[in-house]
Amino acid sequence: MDVKEDIISAHRRIKPYIHHTPVITSQALNKMAGAELFFKCENFQKMGAFKMRGATHALLQLSAEQQQKGVVTHSSGNFAQALALAAQNIGIKAYIVMPKDAPDVKKKAVQGYGGIITECEPTLTARETTAQQIQKEKGATFVHPYNDYNVILGNASTGKELLEKHSDLDIIIVPIGGGGLISGIALSVLSFGSNCTVVGAEPFAVDDAYRSLESGEIEQNTSIDTIADGLKTSLGDITFNIIKHHVEKIIRVNEEEIIEAMRLIWERMKIIIEPSSAVALAAVLKSKSEFTNKKVGVILSGGNVDVLNLPF
Amino acid sequence: MDVKEDIISAHRRIKPYIHHTPVITSQALNKMAGAELFFKCENFQKMGAFKMRGATHALLQLSAEQQQKGVVTHSSGNFAQALALAAQNIGIKAYIVMPKDAPDVKKKAVQGYGGIITECEPTLTARETTAQQIQKEKGATFVHPYNDYNVILGNASTGKELLEKHSDLDIIIVPIGGGGLISGIALSVLSFGSNCTVVGAEPFAVDDAYRSLESGEIEQNTSIDTIADGLKTSLGDITFNIIKHHVEKIIRVNEEEIIEAMRLIWERMKIIIEPSSAVALAAVLKSKSEFTNKKVGVILSGGNVDVLNLPF
Numbered sequence: 193m194d195v196k197e198d199i200i201s202a203h204r205r206i207k208p209y210i211h212h213t214p215v216i217t218s219q220a221l222n223k224m225a226g227a228e229l230f231f232k233c234e235n236f237q238k239m240g241a242f243k244m245r246g247a248t249h250a251l252l253q254l255s256a257e258q259q260q261k262g263v264v265t266h267s268s269g270n271f272a273q274a275l276a277l278a279a280q281n282i283g284i285k286a287y288i289v290m291p292k293d294a295p296d297v298k299k300k301a302v303q304g305y306g307g308i309i310t311e312c313e314p315t316l317t318a319r320e321t322t323a324q325q326i327q328k329e330k331g332a333t334f335v336h337p338y339n340d341y342n343v344i345l346g347n348a349s350t351g352k353e354l355l356e357k358h359s360d361l362d363i364i365i366v367p368i369g370g371g372g373l374i375s376g377i378a379l380s381v382l383s384f385g386s387n388c389t390v391v392g393a394e395p396f397a398v399d400d401a402y403r404s405l406e407s408g409e410i411e412q413n414t415s416i417d418t419i420a421d422g423l424k425t426s427l428g429d430i431t432f433n434i435i436k437h438h439v440e441k442i443i444r445v446n447e448e449e450i451i452e453a454m455r456l457i458w459e460r461m462k463i464i465i466e467p468s469s470a471v472a473l474a475a476v477l478k479s480k481s482e483f484t485n486k487k488v489g490v491i492l493s494g495g496n497v498d499v500l501n502l503p504f
Numbered sequence: 505m506d507v508k509e510d511i512i513s514a515h516r517r518i519k520p521y522i523h524h525t526p527v528i529t530s531q532a533l534n535k536m537a538g539a540e541l542f543f544k545c546e547n548f549q550k551m552g553a554f555k556m557r558g559a560t561h562a563l564l565q566l567s568a569e570q571q572q573k574g575v576v577t578h579s580s581g582n583f584a585q586a587l588a589l590a591a592q593n594i595g596i597k598a599y600i601v602m603p604k605d606a607p608d609v610k611k612k613a614v615q616g617y618g619g620i621i622t623e624c625e626p627t628l629t630a631r632e633t634t635a636q637q638i639q640k641e642k643g644a645t646f647v648h649p650y651n652d653y654n655v656i657l658g659n660a661s662t663g664k665e666l667l668e669k670h671s672d673l674d675i676i677i678v679p680i681g682g683g684g685l686i687s688g689i690a691l692s693v694l695s696f697g698s699n700c701t702v703v704g705a706e707p708f709a710v711d712d713a714y715r716s717l718e719s720g721e722i723e724q725n726t727s728i729d730t731i732a733d734g735l736k737t738s739l740g741d742i743t744f745n746i747i748k749h750h751v752e753k754i755i756r757v758n759e760e761e762i763i764e765a766m767r768l769i770w771e772r773m774k775i776i777i778e779p780s781s782a783v784a785l786a787a788v789l790k791s792k793s794e795f796t797n798k799k800v801g802v803i804l805s806g807g808n809v810d811v812l813n814l815p816f
Contacts, residue, residue: 214526235774455811462547462807464774495774499767504812 196383202345203352206248209281210349211237215357220460225476227483230361231457232354235465235495239305241422242350242373242493243274243337249346250335251278259284261331266312266319268294269422270494271337276307287332289322291315297498338372339428347373351380354489361388364489367471368392368401368442369423371431373493378438391482392435392442393475395419395450400426401435402442419447419503422468422494443475443482450474451503457492466497508695514657515664518560521593522661523549527669532772537788539795542673543769544666547777547807551617553734554662554685554805555586555649561658562647563590571596573643578624578631580606581734582806583649588619599644601634603627609810650684651740659685663692666801673700676801679783680704680713680754681735683743685805690750703794704747704754705787707731707762712738713747714754731759731815734780734806755787755794762786763815769804778809 213233222228234242251263262285265275272288279286288307290299291314302309312322327334336343350373351364364381366374378390394401397418403411410432416424427435445453454470457463469492476483476490525545534540546554563575574597577587584600591598600619602611603626614621624634639646648655662685663676676693678686690702706713709730715723722744728736739747757765766782769775781804788795788802 240774458776458811462552462776464770464776499770499814500816502811502814 195379198345199348199352199380199383202249202342203349205252206245206346206349209238209248209278210245212353213237215354216461216463218461221456221473224456225483225488226480227476227485228487229476229490230354230358230488231461231490231492232350233463233492234350235463235469235492237494239270239273239277240494240496241270241274242347242491243270244278245349246338246343246346246372246376247271247274247278247335248281250340250342251282251284253342254333258333261333262287263335264289264323264326264330264332265335265337266290266323267337268298270496272298272302272307273305275335276302276305280306285332287326287330289319289326291319336428338370338425339430341430343372344375344379344430344434347376348380349376350491351377352384355380355384355388358487358489359384359386360487361385361489362486363389363391363483364491365391365393365472365475366491367420367423367468367493368394369468370425371401371427371435373491374439375431375434377491378434382438389440390438391440391475393471394442394444395423395471396444396446398424399444402444404432405436405439405442420450420468420471422466423471443479445471445474445478449478453477455504464495464497465492466494467503469493469495507691510657511660511664511692511695514561514654515661517564518557518658518661521550521560521590522557524665525549527666528773528775530773533768533785536768537795538792539788539797540799541788541802542666542670542800543773543802543804544662545775545804546662547775547781547804549806551582551585551589552806552808553582553586554659554803555582556590557661558650558652558655558658558684558688559583559586559590559647560593562652562654563594563596565654566645570645573645574599575647576601576635576638576642576644577647577649578602578635579649580610582808584610584614584619585617587647588614588617592618597644599638599642601631601638603631648740650682650737651742653742655684656687656691656742656746659688660692661688662803663689664696667692667696667700670799670801671696671698672799673697673801674798675701675703675795676803677703677705677784677787678803679732679735679780679805680706680747681780682737683713683739683747685803686751687743687746689803690746694750701752702750703752703787705783706754706756707735707783708756708758710736711756714756716744717748717751717754732762732780732783734778735783755791757783757786757790761790765789767816776807776809777804778806779815781805781807
């Protein structure tokens, strides 16, 4: 298995379906951080988040027969929308299992992308059982939001694009939820970086990845009380294995620091990011000394935020 | 006088001090408008608005003696900040007259750019008198925010950049306040466009420019009750003269339409614009039939908005 070749192929496959997102800089934020920051803007990605890359790649790797029968996932977040839109683009069916208490705006977004929603009780067991039922009834293939090598390879194209533009980055910092994004970035750094390390950023409130690195086992979150709603999930075995070997460290930040970083990016860079994305800048500003005078890639993972319901 | 040469020279002079801002597109908004929209993002300009271009050019055209004595203006909006920053960049003094009831955040922004503030009563007379006094005492040169040919030439570089990238635009639509931006765009279209018309966009609440075109004389606003706080000013003789000859028409929109357009740009394009900028898209969506299947440049004039105090 040649990871570099795999990423190059994945990127080539998904290119017609994704945006090559811009990398932007801010003198004001560089000054505040004491470092040179290069923001990779996946908030400008199709459907508003990097997940479009992984979802598209997973679907393109299915056999014709599998594609014909459709795919199924359970998610109430960006991955549900990403899978629905990716499936619509390719012309296959996407069955999305969503908890019945999921916000209306999320259900409508999935429907807007042609996803076929099945509602279930708001428990993980109910979600899994419902998805299994659809697999059985429809013959649909289950696609995991992050613990899937093809999803990770799709996500890796984010890091490939960033390193193709700025090959001399010293560090890339990435928010961690289930670990699908940072795993992709870590593989892309192995393949395209030179003396570049990968650092994770995580809210204290859901620091399962930090604790997993400490204990050497996949840890769960006991509460999910964070504004960074994309980062509540725990690692999978595939993502944990990549993170364990290729992520230098994880920096944790509190809720105030996340909100402050989000506001800074909105006000100084004039772009809209979701709270999960702000966690990366919050970590840089919190642990300044580790980034001083470095060239730092900062992954802005998405921009799907309810502008009627802001934390500031 | 060769306008084209003037714009080319102005652009060359200010280039070291301004951003070449991106032009971005949105499939979702194209679909809604039934037209191809090209958004010129002056919200990403230095200090967050196009005014940086005109202010910088006006300062660079002063003699060494004038520069040595500094400049003065009265403004509580983006021009105050633009003049302060432009002066700081060039190394000259900027005296800014601000009404004493101007928001603290605006005063701090001007001070942050090195501007020297003099407060006055919140009337136009007090502002003008105070500015005149500073002219007399300090020998400072007064710079008008928009009714100044050098300011207009600086602003014209916005249209030049847009047309260099998309030479086949059918229409460019621009918000109108004092007319400094649309005058610059109109001159750039004369010089670099081909079969391109310029259309203005204005809130009903401050439709002085619309009424001025109707009556043939510069009209004033009787109220200034609009969320588009950058568009409250009336035309000057220089801007009115350019608009009269080179602007095809002005489309008026109401406050709800402005807020809806602002939210659309925030949500679909994931960028932050101020209400004055949203007026242009609001006009396109209101008068759809005039833009159907056209290539339309939309000038997003700025992104300085108080994220703690949003209209939605």
